Amino acid sequence: MKTLDCRGLECPLPVVKTKEALKEENVVSTIVDNEIAVENLTKFAKVKNYTVNSKKEGKDYIVEISKGDEEADFEVEYTYADCSLAxxxxxxxxxxxxxxxxxxxxxxxxxxxxxxxxxxxxxxxxxxxxxxxxxxxxxxxxxxxxxxxxxxxxxxxxxxxxxxxxxxxxxxxxxxxxxxxxxxxxxxxxxxxxxxx
Known part of the structure; x- marks a missing residue:
């Protein structure tokens, strides 16, 4: 599991950094300092069909996202690449x-x-x-x-x-x-x- 400290970063950087980390890791824990960042990370995870859990620790929030075995993008990539659909x-x-x-x-x-x-x-x-x-x-x-x-x-x-x-x-x-x-x-x-x- 990789931990990212995204406190103080403006939208959409916490999501962008988490997305990039998930290309190499199955589980990423992102630390943020506001509820909007938690909501954005949660929405990102749900769109990707990832598992997401968040908790508050002091003034910060920790959002843990896990890819699991299946990625939501697979069907889209498969459709475009292998089914000859434009x-x-x-x-x-x-x-x-x-x-x-x-x-x-x-x-x-x-x-x-x-x-x-x-x-x-x-x-x-x-x-x-x-x-x-x-x-x-x-x-x-x-x-x-x-x-x-x-x-x-x-x-x-x-x-x-x-x-x-x-x-x-x-x-x-x-x-x-x-x-x-x-x-x-x-x-x-x-x-x-x-x-x-």
């Missing part, structure tokens, strides 16, 4: 550089969302940025390293050229390519699933 095409669409109405909190949430995308077992196929969303693909973005990781791992990233021009950011594009609204509409029409943070 993987559903997933497109993530960004119309803003923040999530929600509060700009300060929204920037934090968007950064966390994009980081969380890099930790998924199945990455999206495409990411489309338009309107203020194009600010994420330029030098003004704090998430460029995560976007470059996604691009390097096969995720196609496109930004609306009209939007880049409108915000005077065309020369500052750092990841992906420039596209137009006709192409954006086609990409969205062909998607099996569209995610919009």
């Amino acid at each position: 993987k559903p095409k997933t497109v993530v669409v960004f119309a803003s550089n923040v999530m929600g109405s509060n700009p300060d909190l929204g920037a934090i949430l968007m950064k966390s969302f994009i980081f969380s995308l890099t930790k998924q077992d199945v990455l999206p196929d495409e990411m489309i940025f338009y309107n203020e969303g194009v600010k994420i693909t330029t030098t003004k973005s704090e998430t460029l390293e995560d976007l470059k990781y996604l691009a390097d791992n096969g995720v196609e990233i496109v930004s609306c050229g009209t939007c880049l021009d409108f915000f005077h950011l065309k020369e500052e594009l750092q990841v992906g390519s420039v596209t137009n609204m006709y192409d954006i509409v086609e990409r969205m029409e062909k998607a099996d699933k569209i995610i919009k943070p």
